[in-house]
Amino acid sequence: MIGVMGTAPRLATDRVEALLSLEQHLITEQCAIERWFRCQWQKTPPPFYASVDLRNAGFKLAPIDTNLFPAGFNNLNPEYAPLYVSAVQHYLAQYHPGLERVLLLPENHTRNGFYLENVARLAELLEQAGLNVRVASLRGEAQELELPSGGRLRLEALERHGDHLQAGDFLPELILLNNDLSGGTPPLLEGLAQTILPPLAAGWRTRRKSQHFAHYRRLAQELGEVIDIDPWLIDPIFRRCQGIDFMRAEGRDCLVANVNAVLDAIRERYAHYGIQARPFVIVKADAGTYGMGVMTAYSGEEFLELNRKARTRMAKSKEGLPVSDVFIQEGVYTYERTAENAVAEPVVYLVGQQVLGGFYRVHRERGEDENLNAPGAHFEPMAFAETGVNPCRNSPPDAPINRYYAYGVIARLAVMAAAREARDWSTQSRA
Amino acid sequence: MIGVMGTAPRLATDRVEALLSLEQHLITEQCAIERWFRCQWQKTPPPFYASVDLRNAGFKLAPIDTNLFPAGFNNLNPEYAPLYVSAVQHYLAQYHPGLERVLLLPENHTRNGFYLENVARLAELLEQAGLNVRVASLRGEAQELELPSGGRLRLEALERHGDHLQAGDFLPELILLNNDLSGGTPPLLEGLAQTILPPLAAGWRTRRKSQHFAHYRRLAQELGEVIDIDPWLIDPIFRRCQGIDFMRAEGRDCLVANVNAVLDAIRERYAHYGIQARPFVIVKADAGTYGMGVMTAYSGEEFLELNRKARTRMAKSKEGLPVSDVFIQEGVYTYERTAENAVAEPVVYLVGQQVLGGFYRVHRERGEDENLNAPGAHFEPMAFAETGVNPCRNSPPDAPINRYYAYGVIARLAVMAAAREARDWSTQSRA
Numbered sequence: 001m002i003g004v005m006g007t008a009p010r011l012a013t014d015r016v017e018a019l020l021s022l023e024q025h026l027i028t029e030q031c032a033i034e035r036w037f038r039c040q041w042q043k044t045p046p047p048f049y050a051s052v053d054l055r056n057a058g059f060k061l062a063p064i065d066t067n068l069f070p071a072g073f074n075n076l077n078p079e080y081a082p083l084y085v086s087a088v089q090h091y092l093a094q095y096h097p098g099l100e101r102v103l104l105l106p107e108n109h110t111r112n113g114f115y116l117e118n119v120a121r122l123a124e125l126l127e128q129a130g131l132n133v134r135v136a137s138l139r140g141e142a143q144e145l146e147l148p149s150g151g152r153l154r155l156e157a158l159e160r161h162g163d164h165l166q167a168g169d170f171l172p173e174l175i176l177l178n179n180d181l182s183g184g185t186p187p188l189l190e191g192l193a194q195t196i197l198p199p200l201a202a203g204w205r206t207r208r209k210s211q212h213f214a215h216y217r218r219l220a221q222e223l224g225e226v227i228d229i230d231p232w233l234i235d236p237i238f239r240r241c242q243g244i245d246f247m248r249a250e251g252r253d254c255l256v257a258n259v260n261a262v263l264d265a266i267r268e269r270y271a272h273y274g275i276q277a278r279p280f281v282i283v284k285a286d287a288g289t290y291g292m293g294v295m296t297a298y299s300g301e302e303f304l305e306l307n308r309k310a311r312t313r314m315a316k317s318k319e320g321l322p323v324s325d326v327f328i329q330e331g332v333y334t335y336e337r338t339a340e341n342a343v344a345e346p347v348v349y350l351v352g353q354q355v356l357g358g359f360y361r362v363h364r365e366r367g368e369d370e371n372l373n374a375p376g377a378h379f380e381p382m383a384f385a386e387t388g389v390n391p392c393r394n395s396p397p398d399a400p401i402n403r404y405y406a407y408g409v410i411a412r413l414a415v416m417a418a419a420r421e422a423r424d425w426s427t428q429s430r431a
Numbered sequence: 432m433i434g435v436m437g438t439a440p441r442l443a444t445d446r447v448e449a450l451l452s453l454e455q456h457l458i459t460e461q462c463a464i465e466r467w468f469r470c471q472w473q474k475t476p477p478p479f480y481a482s483v484d485l486r487n488a489g490f491k492l493a494p495i496d497t498n499l500f501p502a503g504f505n506n507l508n509p510e511y512a513p514l515y516v517s518a519v520q521h522y523l524a525q526y527h528p529g530l531e532r533v534l535l536l537p538e539n540h541t542r543n544g545f546y547l548e549n550v551a552r553l554a555e556l557l558e559q560a561g562l563n564v565r566v567a568s569l570r571g572e573a574q575e576l577e578l579p580s581g582g583r584l585r586l587e588a589l590e591r592h593g594d595h596l597q598a599g600d601f602l603p604e605l606i607l608l609n610n611d612l613s614g615g616t617p618p619l620l621e622g623l624a625q626t627i628l629p630p631l632a633a634g635w636r637t638r639r640k641s642q643h644f645a646h647y648r649r650l651a652q653e654l655g656e657v658i659d660i661d662p663w664l665i666d667p668i669f670r671r672c673q674g675i676d677f678m679r680a681e682g683r684d685c686l687v688a689n690v691n692a693v694l695d696a697i698r699e700r701y702a703h704y705g706i707q708a709r710p711f712v713i714v715k716a717d718a719g720t721y722g723m724g725v726m727t728a729y730s731g732e733e734f735l736e737l738n739r740k741a742r743t744r745m746a747k748s749k750e751g752l753p754v755s756d757v758f759i760q761e762g763v764y765t766y767e768r769t770a771e772n773a774v775a776e777p778v779v780y781l782v783g784q785q786v787l788g789g790f791y792r793v794h795r796e797r798g799e800d801e802n803l804n805a806p807g808a809h810f811e812p813m814a815f816a817e818t819g820v821n822p823c824r825n826s827p828p829d830a831p832i833n834r835y836y837a838y839g840v841i842a843r844l845a846v847m848a849a850a851r852e853a854r855d856w857s858t859q860s861r862a
Contacts, residue, residue: 031531034520034561038528082820083514086785089465089820090521093784097469100462128821130465353524354517389513389520390559 009336009344009360022061022233023406024397029227033409036226037353037416044419045095046353048176048197052411053361054346055332059275061406062236062332063414064282066212068202069180070349071107073125074117075359075381081128083387087354088129094352096174096195101132103165103172107179108139110155113148119178120153126176134167138179138186163193180204201425202418208286209327210240211424216417223413234410236330237265240286244326246306246315251326256300258328259283263299266330277333280369283314286325294371296331333368336360338382343368347381348388348411355408357387440767440775440791453492453664454837455828460658464840467657468784468847475850476526477784479607479628483842484792485777486763490706492837493667493763494845495713497643499633500611501780502538504556505548506790506812512559514818518785519560525783527605527626532563534596534603538610539570541586544579550609551584557607565598569610569617594624611635632856633849639717640758641671642855647848654844665841667761668696671717675757677737677746682757687731689759690714694730697761708764711800714745717756725802727762764799767791769813774799778812779819779842786839788818 026033051070052063076084092099104126106119119135126133134156137143142157156167165175165188175189175196181203189200201207217235224231239262241254259281266279283303284294293314297303306314336344343366348358362380363370388404395402457464482501483494507515523530535557537550550566557564565587568574573588587598596606596619606620606627612634620631632638648666655662670689675682690712697710714734715725724745728734737745767775774797779789793811794801819835826833 030561031563035529035531038520038524041524042528079510080513082511082788082818083517085821086514086517089469090785093469093472094525097473098466100466125821127824130461132462354521357513387513390516390556393558 009338009362021397022059022229023403025227025229026406026409027391027393027397027402030391030393030405032226033223036223037412040416041353041419044416044423046091046350046415046419047202047422048091049349049351050415050418051358052348052350052414054348054407054410055334056336056346056407057277057333058335059273060233060332061410062234062330063216063410064236064329064332065209066414066418067180068198068207068418069107069178071115071118071178072347072359072381073121073349074114075347075383076121076349076357077359077383077385077387080357080387081125083354083389084125084351084356085128087351087356088125088131090354091352092129092131099131099173099195101170101172102126102134102174102176103167103170104133104135104176105138105158105179106135108137110137110143110145116145116147116153117149120147120149120151122178123153132170134170134172136167138188140188158188160188163191165189165192165194177202199422199425202422204287206287206425207421208325209284209329210238210286210325212414212417212421213238213327213329215420216414219413219417219420232269234413236332237262238327238329240328241326242286242324244324246311249311252303255283255303255326255328259297259300259303262328262330280331282329282331282371284327284329284371286327296369296371331369335368338362340364342380343370344382346384346407348407350411350415353412353415355388355411357384357389357404358407358411359383440769452828453490453660454834456658456660457837457840458822458824458828458833461822461824461836463657464654467654468843471847472784472850475847475854477522477781477846477850478633478853479522480780480782481846481849482789483779483781483845485779485838485841486765487767487777487838488708488764489766490704491664491763492841493665493761494647494841495667495760495763496640497845497849498611499629499638499849500538500609502546502549502609503778503790503812504552504780505545506778506814507552507780508788508790508814508816508818511788511818512556514785514820515556515782515787516559518782518787519556519562521785522783523560523562530562530604530626532601532603533557533565533605533607534598534601535564535566535607536569536589536610537566539568541568541574541576547576547578547584548580551578551580551582553609554584563601565601565603567598569619571619589619591619594622596620596623596625608633630853630856633853635718637718637856638852639756640715640760641669641717641756643845643848643852644669644758644760646851647845650844650848650851663700665844667763668693669758669760671759672757673717673755675755677742680742683734686714686734686757686759690728690731690734693759693761711762713760713762713802715758715760715802717758727800727802762800766799769793771795773811774801775813777815777838779838781842781846784843784846786819786842788815788820788835789838789842790814 047068049070051067053065055064104123109115123133123135136156136158140158143155145153159166175194184205185200220231220235239258241251241258244251262281263279280296280298334345338344342362342364344360344362347361349356359381384404386401386404388408391402391405478499480501482498484496486495535554540546554564554566567587567589571589574586576584590597606625615636616631651662651666670693672682672685672689693712694710711727711729765776769775773793773795775791775793778792780787790812815835817832817835819839822833822836
């Protein structure tokens with residue numbers, strides 16, 4: 001059963017007084033924003049799907065991660081299924097009208113019931129959109145898995161014949177990845193004649209957060225000019241360091257210098273706006289996913305004195321890949337809290353250019369300056385009660401219907417940054 | 432307040448036994464149907480919006496009228512507003528990305544509260560989609576009208592400057608017509624540089640039902656081949672007579688002959704399928720709208736003995752235009768009835784290629800062989816509880832979620848016929 005936010009998390013308003021009401025401004029400028037997005041999507045088609053982690057500090061609303069293999073479709077409000085299905089149909093109609101048979105390739109987490117529910121829900125949405133869908137594991141063997149909700153998920157046996165993947169006698173026209181390829185691209189997927197979405201280059205082995213946020217920075221400037229706001233209000237400052245080895249303490253000087261540079265830049269903006277908060281940064285792998293190897297820091301010097309446990313944690317990301325390029329991102333406080341006072345972070349889902357809505361990632365045991373993407377006992381998804389698609393100019397800017405609209409604007413900007421990344425990949429692959 | 436169907440009208444199943452379950456077949460063939468639609472929309476873009484009146488006889492499900500100026504947005508289920516808004520956004524993104532300022536021109540029915548609610552709801556959906564919207568009357572004067580729901584609708588003063596329409600200092604980029612131009616195209620709208628949707632040729636002064644249903648007939652054949660059904664199961668037989676003058680009894684021979692020809696063709700199909708029902712036809716103006724000049728007939732000879740009242744009623748359509756071309760359409764029984772046993776006829780709404788859902792037109796005092804489009808005391812709209820966008824293969828074919836999907840398929844086929852009409856108009860206007 002999916003929890004739906006009856007009362008949306010409230011924002012601690014003492015933090016935001018005397019500051020520009022960003023949400024109000026986004027509602028006021030809705031026409032200009034929507035027109036700008038329409039024209040941008042014509043130039044740069046969106047990825048098939050995405051989820052965007054946001055942080056809302058009231059004075060600032062910014063994306064902190066854009067996932068091209070979203071894994072929480074089961075956490076969306078089921079009431080708006082027609083919107084999700086229509087988003088798939090519009091994407092297909094515009095970009096792949098002739099496709100009918102789809103093979104969905106999920107992660108190999110066959111023991112993670114939450115993830116299996118996501119796969120089952122995604123397969124169902126694709127079917128409802130009128131696709132012929134099969135699910136298969138990259139491990140290859142057929143199996144039938146039980147879902148916590150009581151249903152079953154069938155994984156087909158996967159075979160490769162020449163330049164085609166097949167599941168039994170099912171010959172798909174499209175391979176849809178819900179596997180972020182953190183372990184690199186398996187040979188099974190190399191050189192296929194079938195269309196693969198997202199493209200293999202979207203896997204975390206090739207993708208870089210710094211490249212994504214460099215595109216995002218330019219987009220925040222472009223949108224900032226259109227609606228006349230300081231782009232910092234929607235854009236987290238970042239720097240990166242290359243060639244870091246946490247275990248051997250190589251590259252520490254770069255870390256200290258760049259962490260301090262980001263903190264100085266935040267301090268300058270906080271002073272400019274009179275924000276009474278302590279600047280912090282989030283340090284994570286430039287290539288990578290999940291909540292491994294993520295730490296909060298308040299000064300560069302913290303990296304001179306990391307203990308062995310912290311170094312080990314930072315040195316590896318998902319699938320045990322060594323971290324060598326490090327991404328240092330402005331920490332954005334999340335001042336949203338549930339009725340039970342747990343810290344909440346919005347996650348927005350999209351298919352193509354269409355915002356579907358999202359959910360709050362709620363964490364009872366973490367603080368407002370910490371990474372909340374740490375699934376486990378204290379992770380509770382709470383579906384948005386509204387989609388954010390239809391703002392209401394006559395309601396207050398912090399009414400859920402309008403707050404979620406603001407989330408949708410920032411999430412779309414992040415997805416457009418991912419779309420520009422994809423343009424780079426195709427340029428690179430042609431070169 | 433909008434009534435929503437808690438229990439959808441039931442279908443009298445004794446009529447449909449031993450016949451192909453059309454709804455089941457449409458669900459089974461969903462993948463082929465959706466793929467076919469996607470490819471067709473690429474070739475022929477859909478009109479901006481439309482509503483389609485359907486009749487469901489169980490053995491047969493067919494459109495009987497396709498309205499390019501839909502006037503019941505207030506009757507749609509408000510729960511799915513995000514779907515409606517996203518449909519507007521997708522249409523704009525694909526066909527008119529740069530537009531931002533829209534002038535909505537409604538009918539002049541300023542005393543019809545239901546119609547005003549439709550205009551207000553439509554304007555609201557356009558605003559929520561991120562458009563800057565004004566509403567103005569073709570009569571030109573500014574006024575503020577009270578809505579039965581309690582809100583207000585402001586009509587701006589309309590001015591023409593050279594080849595542009597303006598409402599005060601608001602210079603629209605798009606003129607959206609919700610006025611079917613039954614009285615012909617007003618000079619105010621001729622030769623404008625602004626985009627007009629639907630195009631002026633979509634007005635009932637130029638549009639012909641026979642042209643629409645000729646396109647529909649070809650499309651029913653095309654789709655019938657794709658999913659292997661007799662196209663008659665979704666297509667009403669028709670003929671037309673030109674140069675009819677009901678008052679002077681001119682053209683009666685054509686009426687008698689063509690009514691009988693349509694009845695014979697229905698009789699042949701009824702015999703083929705073993706359908707125990709009395710064939711009938713609906714006779715109406717080939718150009719026209721609304722429930723004026725519509726009659727049910729069981730034999731051609733009825734037109735030899737029309738009394739003065741019936742002739743007067745048939746001789747004029749909306750806005751008093753004389754009827755000269757007559758459209759004779761196979762009557763499709765509506766075997767759907769509400770819990771109170773009133774006859775119900777589904778009306779499906781679309782924006783672009785996107786089905787939004789619809790409502791039942793319920794009429795307590797009319798029979799299953801009569802035209803139900805007669806607004807008045809006994810007209811009750813009942814919103815569909817589901818949109819018809821997301822069918823469920825594991826539910827019975829007559830579950831509302833699947834029945835509405837079937838409605839959406841047939842309604843889209845009718846809208847595609849309208850799209851092909853529009854292609855004819857643009858060919859004609861270039862010639």
